[in-house]
Every structure is written in C-alpha cells, then in structure tokens.
Amino acid sequence: MANLTLVQAINLALVQEMEKDDRVLILGEDVGLNGGVFRVTDGLFKRFGGDRIVDTPLAESGIIGTSIGLAMAGLRPVPEIQFEGFLGPAYDQICSHAARMRTRTRGAFTVPLTIRVPVGGGIHAPELHSDSPEAIYAHQPGLKVVMPASPYDAKGLLISAIRDPDPVIFFEPKRIYRAFREEVPEDEYTVPIGKARVVCEGDDLTIVSWGASVVQCMQAIERSSASIELIDMRTIYPFDIDAVEESVSKTGRCVIVHEAPRTCGFGAEIATQIMERCFLQLEAPVQRVAGFDTIMPYYKLENDYLPDADRIELAIQEIGAY
Amino acid sequence: MANLTLVQAINLALVQEMEKDDRVLILGEDVGLNGGVFRVTDGLFKRFGGDRIVDTPLAESGIIGTSIGLAMAGLRPVPEIQFEGFLGPAYDQICSHAARMRTRTRGAFTVPLTIRVPVGGGIHAPELHSDSPEAIYAHQPGLKVVMPASPYDAKGLLISAIRDPDPVIFFEPKRIYRAFREEVPEDEYTVPIGKARVVCEGDDLTIVSWGASVVQCMQAIERSSASIELIDMRTIYPFDIDAVEESVSKTGRCVIVHEAPRTCGFGAEIATQIMERCFLQLEAPVQRVAGFDTIMPYYKLENDYLPDADRIELAIQEIGAY
Amino acid sequence: MPITKVLEAQIDHVSILDEHGNFDESLGKGLIPDEDLIKLYGHMVICRLLDEVAFKLQRSGRMGTYPQNMGQEAPSLGAAYALETTDWMVTCYRENCGLFWRGLPMEKILQHWMGDERGNDIPRELHATPIAVPIGTQMLHATGLAWAAKYRGEKRVACTFFGDGATSEGDFHEAMNFAANLDIPVVFFCQNNQWAISVPGKIQCSAPTVAQRGFAYGMDCLRCDGNDIFAVVHCMNKAIASGRDNKRPTFIEAVTYRLGDHTTADDARRYRDAEEVELWKARDPITRIKAFMKSRKIWDDSKQAELEEHADEAVSAAVKRAEGIEAPNKEDFFNWMYAELPEQLVVQRDTMRTSSIGQDPSQIESPQASQQS
Amino acid sequence: MPITKVLEAQIDHVSILDEHGNFDESLGKGLIPDEDLIKLYGHMVICRLLDEVAFKLQRSGRMGTYPQNMGQEAPSLGAAYALETTDWMVTCYRENCGLFWRGLPMEKILQHWMGDERGNDIPRELHATPIAVPIGTQMLHATGLAWAAKYRGEKRVACTFFGDGATSEGDFHEAMNFAANLDIPVVFFCQNNQWAISVPGKIQCSAPTVAQRGFAYGMDCLRCDGNDIFAVVHCMNKAIASGRDNKRPTFIEAVTYRLGDHTTADDARRYRDAEEVELWKARDPITRIKAFMKSRKIWDDSKQAELEEHADEAVSAAVKRAEGIEAPNKEDFFNWMYAELPEQLVVQRDTMRTSSIGQDPSQIESPQASQQS
Numbered sequence A, B: 001m002a003n004l005t006l007v008q009a010i011n012l013a014l015v016q017e018m019e020k021d022d023r024v025l026i027l028g029e030d031v032g033l034n035g036g037v038f039r040v041t042d043g044l045f046k047r048f049g050g051d052r053i054v055d056t057p058l059a060e061s062g063i064i065g066t067s068i069g070l071a072m073a074g075l076r077p078v079p080e081i082q083f084e085g086f087l088g089p090a091y092d093q094i095c096s097h098a099a100r101m102r103t104r105t106r107g108a109f110t111v112p113l114t115i116r117v118p119v120g121g122g123i124h125a126p127e128l129h130s131d132s133p134e135a136i137y138a139h140q141p142g143l144k145v146v147m148p149a150s151p152y153d154a155k156g157l158l159i160s161a162i163r164d165p166d167p168v169i170f171f172e173p174k175r176i177y178r179a180f181r182e183e184v185p186e187d188e189y190t191v192p193i194g195k196a197r198v199v200c201e202g203d204d205l206t207i208v209s210w211g212a213s214v215v216q217c218m219q220a221i222e223r224s225s226a227s228i229e230l231i232d233m234r235t236i237y238p239f240d241i242d243a244v245e246e247s248v249s250k251t252g253r254c255v256i257v258h259e260a261p262r263t264c265g266f267g268a269e270i271a272t273q274i275m276e277r278c279f280l281q282l283e284a285p286v287q288r289v290a291g292f293d294t295i296m297p298y299y300k301l302e303n304d305y306l307p308d309a310d311r312i313e314l315a316i317q318e319i320g321a322y
Numbered sequence C, D: 001m002p003i004t005k006v007l008e009a010q011i012d013h014v015s016i017l018d019e020h021g022n023f024d025e026s027l028g029k030g031l032i033p034d035e036d037l038i039k040l041y042g043h044m045v046i047c048r049l050l051d052e053v054a055f056k057l058q059r060s061g062r063m064g065t066y067p068q069n070m071g072q073e074a075p076s077l078g079a080a081y082a083l084e085t086t087d088w089m090v091t092c093y094r095e096n097c098g099l100f101w102r103g104l105p106m107e108k109i110l111q112h113w114m115g116d117e118r119g120n121d122i123p124r125e126l127h128a129t130p131i132a133v134p135i136g137t138q139m140l141h142a143t144g145l146a147w148a149a150k151y152r153g154e155k156r157v158a159c160t161f162f163g164d165g166a167t168s169e170g171d172f173h174e175a176m177n178f179a180a181n182l183d184i185p186v187v188f189f190c191q192n193n194q195w196a197i198s199v200p201g202k203i204q205c206s207a208p209t210v211a212q213r214g215f216a217y218g219m220d221c222l223r224c225d226g227n228d229i230f231a232v233v234h235c236m237n238k239a240i241a242s243g244r245d246n247k248r249p250t251f252i253e254a255v256t257y258r259l260g261d262h263t264t265a266d267d268a269r270r271y272r273d274a275e276e277v278e279l280w281k282a283r284d285p286i287t288r289i290k291a292f293m294k295s296r297k298i299w300d301d302s303k304q305a306e307l308e309e310h311a312d313e314a315v316s317a318a319v320k321r322a323e324g325i326e327a328p329n330k331e332d333f334f335n336w337m338y339a340e341l342p343e344q345l346v347v348q349r350d351t352m353r354t355s356s357i358g359q360d361p362s363q364i365e366s367p368q369a370s371q372q373s
C-alpha cells in the first residue's frame, strides 16, 4: 500500500501492465523522455525503452489510426492524447473504425485499445484544455468510456481497460491528478468496468456524478444536513443504471452533477433512465447541475462555468423543497 | 406553387439564395458538374459557374476548414458533406473552430456557415452511409442543428440557415429525399430555426420526432385508434421545448422516436426536459423508440434496426396501458 | 553563398509492357515466369467477368451499390503477386483482383456488397483487411499493422491500397508521415485511376505526378504504368525489399483508369468524355497480356476458349455460393458489438425494443391484453 | 524507354545576413532600407523584453500558461514587414513580434494568456486572426480567407504561420492541397524551431528539409535561415508576388530555434542539451542585426541605451494596460455564443443555473425559505 496521487496510481498501473504483458506499448506526443505533459508516463521511457514508449508525430488521427492497426495485429496499445480538446482530430478513427471493427468484421478483427485522455476544467489552462466530451463517446456504440474519480479506482480501472478486448476511452480528470492522495495497493487489482461506486449512503436524496465533480459533490454533502447518497458512476459506458435505480428508488430524489454542457450530456441519459425505472418512486424531477450550454470560458471565468459546491448545494435545497 | 420532392425544394432554395446574394457559394465533393451524389446541386454548376459551385479535393476537414475561412471573410459558404458518416474527419474543425469562433473572439469573427449533410438510414446504402449523429452536434454549444421532415420545411429552413449569422448543420434525411412531394411556394419564404411543427393534434398521447422518422410516426398514428398529437421538432438545437411541454402537459404521455442510438441520443434530452417541465402531469414515463445501441447494421438488417411503424405502435399501446 | 542547393529529387516512370506490345527485356526478363503469367492472366479474366456479373446483380436488384473494378485489375494483382501471404494487404474497394489472388473467396466480396457484414469476416491467415469505405482512413491501419510486425521482430510488410482521391485526406498524410519518421515497412500503393467519382485528378493533386507526394516525407517514390503488370511487379519488388530489409516505406503511384462508373449509383457520362474512356480501353491491362502471350506463343485461341468456359463456371459458382448463404440473424448486430454484451444491450436484443415499458412488461398492467387491443 | 524521368525538383536554402556578420550584397542590397532596419531592430528588442516580462508575470501568478517567443522574432516580423496590412496574418502563438508590428496592441496578447477572450477581439482592420491553440488547424482558415479574397477579385494574400510539429497534422496537408489545386494565394510559413514541445524535428519530418513538404503539391518551396530577417523578407517578397499575381501558394521553411521552454508549463532541460541551446544563442536574430548596424555605422551604444529605456517604458505600459482591464463579466460567456441567444441560454444566464427547479422557482413551494435554511 502506498499513498498515491491519481497520476502516480495511473503510472503504477502502466508500469505493472507493461511488465506483465509485452503486448502493451505506449505512444503519443511527448510521452517518451518528457514523460507526458502531465508526467503520467514519467520514468517509463527509461524503464521500457523507445520501442515500447514511443514519441509520435504531432497528429492525433495518426496516433489513434496506427493504434487501431497495432491492436488489430494483437498488440495492446495505450495511446495518450494530450488533452481532451485534441481528441477531435481522432474522432473519425475512433468512431468510424475502432468502435466498428469487431461488429463490421463479425469478430475477425478486434481493437483492444485504451486511449488515455486528460479531461475537464479547473486548472486554469488555455482554451480547448478544459472540456468534457464523455457523452459524445457514450453515444457511439462499440466504445467503452471510463472516468475514475480517485487514485484507487484509477489504477484498478486502467488495468481493466488495458485488458479489455474492446476499445476503451479512459478519461483522467486533470483537476484531481494531484489534488489528493489515497491508499493504493502495490499489488495488481482490477476495478470492473461498468460498476458504479456508492461513495456514501443516505436516504433523502441521491447525487450521481463522475470525474472531478465527485469532489465538489462531497463538499456540498458535507455542508448539507440532509442524508445524501453519492454515486460515482466511474464508467460512462456501459453504465451501472442498476446502482442508480436502487438508490433513487429509496430516496425518491436525484441530482446529477457533471461538467459537460447540459444539453445532450450524459446526465440526460441517466435522468431519462431514472424516470423510466423509478417513475412511481420519484418525488421531484431529477435535477441536473451541469456545465452551461456555452463554450467553456477562458480561465478567468471558468469557475463561474464549472458546477461547484454552491450550485450543488442550491440544487439540493431546491429539490428538497419541491 | 409547385409539387416538389425534398431534393427539389432544397435545390430551389439554393438557387434562390445564390441569385439573391453573391456571398453564397457552394463547395464540396462532386457538387459541380455532377450535381452531387444525390443530385441536390443539379444544374447549379451550369447556372452559376465554377467560381461559385466548387468541386474540392476529397477532404472533409479541408472543406469545412476552408469554409470557416470563407465565412470569417464575410462570405456565406454552403459546403456539402457527402454522407453523415463522413462528417467525422470534419468534427474537429466544426467543434473546435466553427462553434467557438464568435465567443472566443467576442464577436470579432463569426462563421455564417451552412453545412449540408444527408443523414439517416433506409436507402440500402453501404456502411457509414446511414447514421444519425445529430445529438453529437446538439451537445456542442455554438452550433445550430436543423433536420427538416418535409419539402416545404426543407426550403424554408435552408433559407433561414443560409441567412443565419451562426454555423448551422443542415441534416437532410436521405430516405425522404424523393419519397413524397409537397406543395412548395416558388416565392422565397423562411421557416424559423428553433420552432417545432405540430403535424397533427391529439389528446391521448404526444409523439415527438424529427427527420425521416416522422413518416413512420404518421403511419403508426394512422393505425392507432388513440388521439395522438405528433410534433416534428424540425430543429435539434435550439429546440422548441415549449411546444413539447404544451403538448405533453395536455396529453400526459409521450413517445419520442428517432433513428440514432438510444444512449445519449437527443431523445434523452427531450425526455429529461419533459420530466423537468411536466412532472406533475406525466401519467407514464416518457418512452423512446430509437435506434439500438449498436452500429447501424449493413443493409440486410437495417430494417430491423430502424424504428418503424410496428415498434412505434407497440410503444403507443404499452404507454397507453401503463 | 546566399543560395545553396540542399536537396535534389526526381521521379521516374516505369513501363515494361506497354499497350503497343513493346516489352523491355532489360527490366522484364525473368520478372514473371511464363507459367505465372498464364495464371495471372487467367485470374484477371475471371475477375473481369465477376465484375461484370456483379454489375448485373446490382441492376437486377440482387445486390446493393457496387464499385466496379474493371480496368484496374493489374495494380492490385501485381502487388498481391509480389507480396508474401504473410504480408498484410490493407485494401480499399478496387482490389478485388489482388484479394482473390491472395485467396479471398469471391463470395466474400459479393456478400459484403449484398449488405452482409459476414463478407468482412476474412480468414485470419489471409492477412487481408476488409474493404474500407471511409476514404483515406485505412492507410493508418496498415501503418499500425506493419509497426506491430516490426515491434515483434517479424519480417512482414504491409501494403495498403487507395485511390488518387484518397491522397487528399489528412489521414493519408499522417500515415505516410508516421511510416517515414518511425521507420515502418509499409508500401503505400496509390491506384491513380484519375477520377474520384466525378472529380478529376488535377483537383486532388495538381502536381505533375502523384508519386511526388512521397517527397514530403523523404520517402522513396516510384511511378509506373499501372495497367502494365510487369511494371507493377517491378516496383513492388523494390518496395518490398526496402521494407523487409530496411523497414523503410515506399510510395508507389500506379497510373491506371476506371473503365466503369464510380459505382452502380453513378453515371460517369455526366462528367467525362467518351473519347477518354475509349483511349483507356485501348490500354486495357488484360488484352495487352494476351497479345504478349500470343506473340510469345504461350497462348492461343483454344486456351482462351477453355479459360472463358472455366471463368463462366467459377463466377456462376461464386454467385451461387453468395446467394446461397442463409440470411443473417438480426441478433448478430447486437452479438458482435463487444466481447461481452453489456446488460442493456442484452435487453435490447432480447426484446427488440428501446422503450422502457416494452423492455419490462411488468411495468404495464396487462401487456398481452393491450397488445391485442 | 522503360524508365523515364518525369520530374526533377530541388530545394535551395537562402541566407543573407548570417550569424558571423557575413552579408550578401547581391540579394541583400536595398532589400530593407536602413531606416526600416533600425525600426525592425527596435521592435524586436521591445518584443524580446515583453516576452521576458510575460514569463515573469506567469511565474508570479499574474498570468496563466505562456509560450515564449524568444529567439523566434525574425520570422514573423520579416513576414509582417513584407506583407501589406490588407493581407491576412493567420497565426499560431509564436508570432507576437509580427502581430505587434502589424499593430496589435501588446496587451491583447497578454490578455489572451491571462485567460480572457477579449484578448482575441482583434480590430478588423488589422486583418489578423487570433492565436490558434489547436495545432495545425488554422492553415485551413487562411486558405479560406485567401480564397474569399480571390472570389471577390481582391489582390489580398493570406500568410499563415505554424511550427514544424504542425506539419504532421492532417489539416496541414489539406490546407496545402486545397491552396495548390484550387489556386489560392496563401503563403504557408513554417517556423521550424526544431522542437514540438519535447519531440525533435526528425520525428515530425525525417526528410532532409521541411521545405520539401511543398513538393507534394507541386508548390514553390523556399527555405531560409529564419533568424536572418533579410532572408525571410527575400523569401516573403517572392511568395507574395506569386500569390498576388498568379494566385499561387508558396511554402516557406524558416529555420529557427526556440530559445525558451515550450511554454511556462514546460521544462526543456528534461529533453534537450544545454549545448544545443548555446549554439543557437549565438545565432540570435537580434544580436546579429545590431552588429550589422554597428558595422554600417547606423547604430551605437547611446542609441541602444535610448532604445532600452524606451522598451522598458513600452512594456511596462502594456502590462499596466493589460492588468488594468476590468474583470470580464460572467454574462459574457453566454452573450457571445450566438448572434441571438436561444431562450434556454437566456434562462441559464439569468439564473446561473442548469437545474430546472432553480431556473423556475415557481416549481418549489417557498424557494426563499429553502434557500435560507
């Protein structure tokens, strides 16, 4: 056991999977000697050499497209895309190929690929460095989409992702890369893709969230006198609607918190499924505390954009009064 | 007035806007002499010449990226992307630039761009020629997303789109390009972006749909003995939730029908907002009759994938019995 | 010296057997043994026939949209002939002739265009990837496949095929650039058939040659008459050697022509002159081999008659096999989505519904009753 | 003739004033009049100082991440000097020196990196687009802007700037290809500073020159010492003439070097040798002009002292102006989304909520009461 940050937990997972399985290789911009712009691959170049930790040309479609080829050949590439804002150029390779390969070839070819991408706002970065596109990829059948909210989960989920026989987008909430530490076992372990985590239990209200927002939810819960159950989805697709259903059936009230713009965000899917499954138990409409339907502003205003404990607290009060 | 197909109505809108405004130009693959693979730009090359109807290299990011430049300079480019499956390579230019230009420059630059794209299944086309990505672009703030379901609306909405000072993705449901005709005025007129259309009125149930699915909805309604109100959204963003609210407040029941995969589809957003706005009037959970969360199959199975009148009819019966 | 020359480059064009029957012995001798030439010729004849039959299948409603390969048999066949079966073939949709040479059953291609994914279920030992529909995207996969071979210390190369239009896509550039800079053994094989649907080659590449696209990456660039199978094999041999030994990619431009429409959904008369087509009919890759073999006395009319009969049989049998495949099961489009199907997809499959009430009939009082109403 | 040469190409490197003080009269004479050279030099000195001050602003928490321009003053300045103000400048983020020459107030750039969109609100008459953050994307906009000029019959060209790394992106290829094939007057100006963050140039382009990227499009390709403003101006003059008169694009590779870290978030010592940096410090674009002007007796220490004083003042004033701008209003990030704000956005802005109950307080019994609880 060691007390690790999320960055360290991911680094540890990468090291362990690479030691164990020489089909695993890492490619991307600045992942080599530099250890990545967030230093997530720090030390790996030295340890595993330039054949397994590969600095590529600056081209995201190229990184993902060649990774698809590597994966089709049976390797387990783990490409890094530097910021979620630069997934865009790779969108087509991800959605037109990685997501479709297994079904369009009826299993002749598969794409066991794990795309690591820092995600979300809150670090005062330049434009296009603070977005949250998880719903885009959840809408694309054939992908799995994961977003851990803690170091322990990050390690376990990343190991699951790398071993998963299908393509996984592994979003790493950059705001909590080094925000706190947690006990993380040295030994390998997996956290299953598709299972939510009940962060704390409660009876009055359910909060559903994922990624860095989980921290804001916890702050709001601490301030509140209500008995609140917090669910960290951990996986965006496939998602653990059973865990949500179970909780909301009990509490009758739900607030969903996410950074992405509200319209067509993943919150809409969860809210809809709650309505479908807990229709008779619902005491108030499910509430979304989300990013606004605007471009994430430059950093001077980003705190006005991001859902924070204040906005969550208000929603808790309001839904309670409904 | 003339009795026109949807293709003809769009062609007419293009001709009229080009005659009226020489800032309008068309670019894309095969839009010139060939008149586009669906013949939507038929005759335009002859009429307006190669400077205004431009065959470009085969590169969707290039088409949209140069269109952004053309628009920043004050022109009104109307690029065509051949099929929605080939929007992928242009995703980054659309979402990282077109959608952001006005706000990131605080109005110094704007992108009055209309991207025309055939959309959806049902024509027995090869893979990647039958998808429905409207939710992806509805989730991206800064865009407008339009999808007409009739020749009359197609003409009026396209004229609105071309005149709109912001970027519009204009999805053309290819299944109904030539499926039926409608009286379309010769004179120019506009249909406002952001306003739904009540196709028929009813008291028992509301069906909300858009694009080619509206036809299937009408078939199901004809078969049903219930009194059903059908709303054609016409615009995916900004969307006319007031029209939906008004209807569902009255009927208490709603079925949403769309071709795109269910998870994180635009149906989820509407369903959620119905819950938010009509919570106390809802008699049953809003139902989604949508594409499955799979890749749209090759054409031998596409009819099993697409929501048809049978599936809609079942949902009508089931929600009625809830 | 204010102006210093820092680089010089040139492009050569290779032609061995031209359409007038000229044969260059210096390059051509021994390149393709006679018995192989006979086989290659026979194979092209069969493929041409299949292509014609496929066109008719579409016209009579027995197949969906189909892109004819007619006139472009030599490029992919020459390439497939030069490659080992352990080398990857990463194709577009005008490489039927090469794929069939590799061993792909003809019915697989028919099945694909008949709208059935199982047409893409290519036996692994063929080392061939299925038809790529989104233009320009598959070259990156070839780069990845060849990279994997290099990573594992295998001597395998990947040869990827694409049209002139495809060289306009950004992914083409990225694939070339990755291969050149990371030393990955890929043969980038451009079938320059001079049209991308209705758009002429000059709109895709206004440079004098497409071959020079490779200069941008410091790559070896070869250009040849693509309708001359000898020239194709010559270039491929060079490219393969360089890939196998030095892990260097090569760019090949094979100049050819699409004799048919772009696909069965297209009508090429809208945008190109009949004369141009006639000109290229005279440059047909098949007839020139036949003439050459006759001049070498290794082919005659009776052999031709025999071949044609065989071709008829082979093609009819393939069509029969394709049409005899049992209809796909609608569960298939669920079952192959993931190695393990997520629960919500299981429910969607088992109920064929996306509506929550329909998926969970306990939600309604009496579903049976209501369904009968 | 089985093998025919069909194309020859070459790349020349241009150097006029080198780091040892050698000046080529044949190309250099009259290229930049003395009074202009003095101005250009003074401008570079001010820009260098601003760059250093910006670094300190970031370090002291008064600004966000900032990419230093240090060492790369000559390329964008030479280009801006050669262009007309009616020509478009479509930049990346290492063209401060050129943008300021064009007339962009220095505080605009500071404001941008201080996290304020209003830094991008560039006066229209400057014909400059704001800093582009996503690498490789802005060249397409330049192509569109120049195309619009051609469409309107204007004589305007667009010059777009990007790094060596950017030439690996697909959009770079598409922009070059569109411009070449559709005859659009763009100057593609690559600042090859030999690094893309930690990745060395050879990973982006293993060809001997980056300039030869232009061969792929049959484009004119020029290469020069980017730290030599004379060479830059020489190449730009050629490119501009070709664009204005013949609507032909040109590709320019200006070889330069990033003396600082990639950005303030980077530490270049992790990946590159101090010696390399020292080598390039000796090739500084500013010091060589100073030496040259001194040798020509048009500059002396007192002028230098005066200039430095003026630079201090100018930069302090710019920082003061940037820091004096009133804080942005949080309504701004709504208000500029569309020409006309959709209703749902109006509600989000006015309530600063996305929750339905919060947006419509009539939905709760006593909102005031509950908010006070």
Ligand SMILES: Cc1ncc(C[n+]2csc(CCOP(=O)(O)OP(=O)(O)O)c2C)c(N)n1
Pocket (backbone or CB within 6 Å): B029, B058, B060, B082, B086, B089, C094, C133, C134, C135, C136, C162, C163, C164, C165, C166, C167, C191, C193, C194, C195, C196, C197, C258, C262
């Ligand atoms: C990304 C993408 N854009 C557009 C299309 C539509 N399309 C299909 S084939 C084709 C032309 C391809 O031309 P080329 O690469 O020269 O190949 P050819 O058909 O001539 O063999 C186009 C535009 C597509 N399939 N994919």
Ligand SMILES: Cc1ncc(C[n+]2csc(CCOP(=O)(O)OP(=O)(O)O)c2C)c(N)n1
Pocket (backbone or CB within 6 Å): A029, A058, A060, A082, A086, A089, D094, D133, D134, D135, D136, D162, D163, D164, D165, D166, D167, D193, D195, D196, D197, D258, D262
């Ligand atoms: C599409 C995209 N991918 C990645 C990044 C992250 N990034 C910012 S600058 C940079 C390197 C750019 O190198 P180069 O083009 O040579 O310009 P330089 O910084 O050297 O001036 C990278 C990878 C980005 N901004 N955009």
Ligand SMILES: [Mg+2]
Pocket (backbone or CB within 6 Å): C163, C164, C165, C191, C192, C193, C194, C195, C196, C197
């Ligand atoms: Mg072609």
Ligand SMILES: [Mg+2]
Pocket (backbone or CB within 6 Å): D163, D164, D165, D191, D192, D193, D194, D195, D196, D197
């Ligand atoms: Mg650089």
